[in-house]
Amino acid sequence: MTADGRCASARRGPLSGVRVMEFAGIGPGPHAAMLLASLGAEVLRIDRPGGNGYPNPVVDGCLSSLTLDIRTEEGRARCLELVAHVDVVIEGNRPGVMERLGLGPEPLLQKNPRLIYGRITGWGQTGPLAESAGHDINYIAITGALAAIGRPGETAQPPLNLVGDFGGGSMFLVLGVVAALFERERSGKGQVIDAAIVDGVASLMTFFAGLFPHGAIALDRDQNFLGGAAPFYRSYRCADGKEIAIGAIEPKFYRELLGRIGCEADFARDQNDPATWSRRSEQLAAIFATKKRDEWCALFEGTDACFAPVLTLEESFAHPHIIARELCTQRDGYHHAAPAPRFSRTPGAIDPAPPAEALLRRWLG
Numbered sequence: 001m002t003a004d005g006r007c008a009s010a011r012r013g014p015l016s017g018v019r020v021m022e023f024a025g026i027g028p029g030p031h032a033a034m035l036l037a038s039l040g041a042e043v044l045r046i047d048r049p050g051g052n053g054y055p056n057p058v059v060d061g062c063l064s065s066l067t068l069d070i071r072t073e074e075g076r077a078r079c080l081e082l083v084a085h086v087d088v089v090i091e092g093n094r095p096g097v098m099e100r101l102g103l104g105p106e107p108l109l110q111k112n113p114r115l116i117y118g119r120i121t122g123w124g125q126t127g128p129l130a131e132s133a134g135h136d137i138n139y140i141a142i143t144g145a146l147a148a149i150g151r152p153g154e155t156a157q158p159p160l161n162l163v164g165d166f167g168g169g170s171m172f173l174v175l176g177v178v179a180a181l182f183e184r185e186r187s188g189k190g191q192v193i194d195a196a197i198v199d200g201v202a203s204l205m206t207f208f209a210g211l212f213p214h215g216a217i218a219l220d221r222d223q224n225f226l227g228g229a230a231p232f233y234r235s236y237r238c239a240d241g242k243e244i245a246i247g248a249i250e251p252k253f254y255r256e257l258l259g260r261i262g263c264e265a266d267f268a269r270d271q272n273d274p275a276t277w278s279r280r281s282e283q284l285a286a287i288f289a290t291k292k293r294d295e296w297c298a299l300f301e302g303t304d305a306c307f308a309p310v311l312t313l314e315e316s317f318a319h320p321h322i323i324a325r326e327l328c329t330q331r332d333g334y335h336h337a338a339p340a341p342r343f344s345r346t347p348g349a350i351d352p353a354p355p356a357e358a359l360l361r362r363w364l365g
Contacts, residue, residue: 012346015348016040019087020088020090021089022045025052025090026052026092027092028165028169029170031059033045033059035174038348038350040349044064044086045065061331061352064354070103080108095126096131114188114189120169120173120196121197123139124198126194141156144219145204148208148227149227168201171200223274230281235310236284238296239290242292243293243309243310245310248306256304257300261287331352338350
């Protein structure tokens with residue numbers, strides 16, 4: 001038994017003992033639940049009858065699953081019974097949906113005043129777009145991130161759905177949950193978290209918003225050195241058709257790169273002159289096209305040239321650095337990323353979730 005009378009959790013990590021109930025969603029909600037589980041939380045996902053449409057074995061294996069139709073009185077009553085025994089609820093529906101189902105923050109907090117009610121949406125709970133449909137590309141478009149991504153003269157290029165759904169969405173939701181749990185230790189009270197992807201992406205863009213007015217960085221695609229316009233921060237194709245990534249921003253690192261491929265000194269002298277970037281990129285592209293990717297790896301890896309091969313997901317699992325850090329582990333034929341960040345005393349773990357019935361017996365006593 002724990003200090004508060006609960007049956008001890010079998011999960012490992014700094015969030016061991018924390019109980020989470022996720023109303024099944026897609027994208028950032030399940031990702032947030034997986035992150036919490038990897039850090040020790042017990043997560044029970046409330047699935048829809050017939051499934052959720054986007055099965056993901058990597059995520060599903062971390063979460064216990066209970067199928068309930070929350071549109072019925074019986075399903076809602078079961079959720080209200082469970083919420084008295086959990087610390088956190090996560091839901092990702094449009095504003096007003098959970099309220100109409102009788103499972104919004106007000107009745108759940110009445111049932112459990114210590115509850116952390118986490119809401120993840122694209123546009124947020126308020127504002128003129130709050131009830132509109134959208135996806136990652138729309139959220140990063142309205143916050144200025146998408147406009148800065150892509151090659152000059154071409155349309156903006158979405159970076160998968162990493163920036164919005166996960167960078168600005170699930171990561172900020174998890175931060176909010178952990179912060180609210182910490183605050184609850186002092187106040188004894190729960191609260192509602194409005195985690196909007198547009199809010200998170202706007203926060204991610206703060207770095208650029210602070211530098212842009214002073215001319216420290218340009219967001220125009222033909223002048224943005226972080227966007228691939230600069231010869232020292234972009235990818236190049238090799239003789240075998242594979243690619244390498246160069247990130248030699250600092251002059252000393254750029255000189256290291258140039259010295260190893262035998263480029264003349266004036267490459268370094270005009271490093272930060274955008275007028276030379278197109279020509280220099282073409283020159284470097286011609287050089288990097290003369291050798292295979294693995295040959296460049298042999299020359300650059302482990303140096304200060306800020307170099308890395310552009311690996312596919314499958315290739316990344318076999319990279320020596322990934323292996324040395326035990327960054328990925330296999331379970332049931334799938335690769336799982338190690339829990340992040342890493343803790344010295346209470347490390348997280350990729351543990352299989354118990355059946356929902358076993359979890360509920362422990363929760364309900």
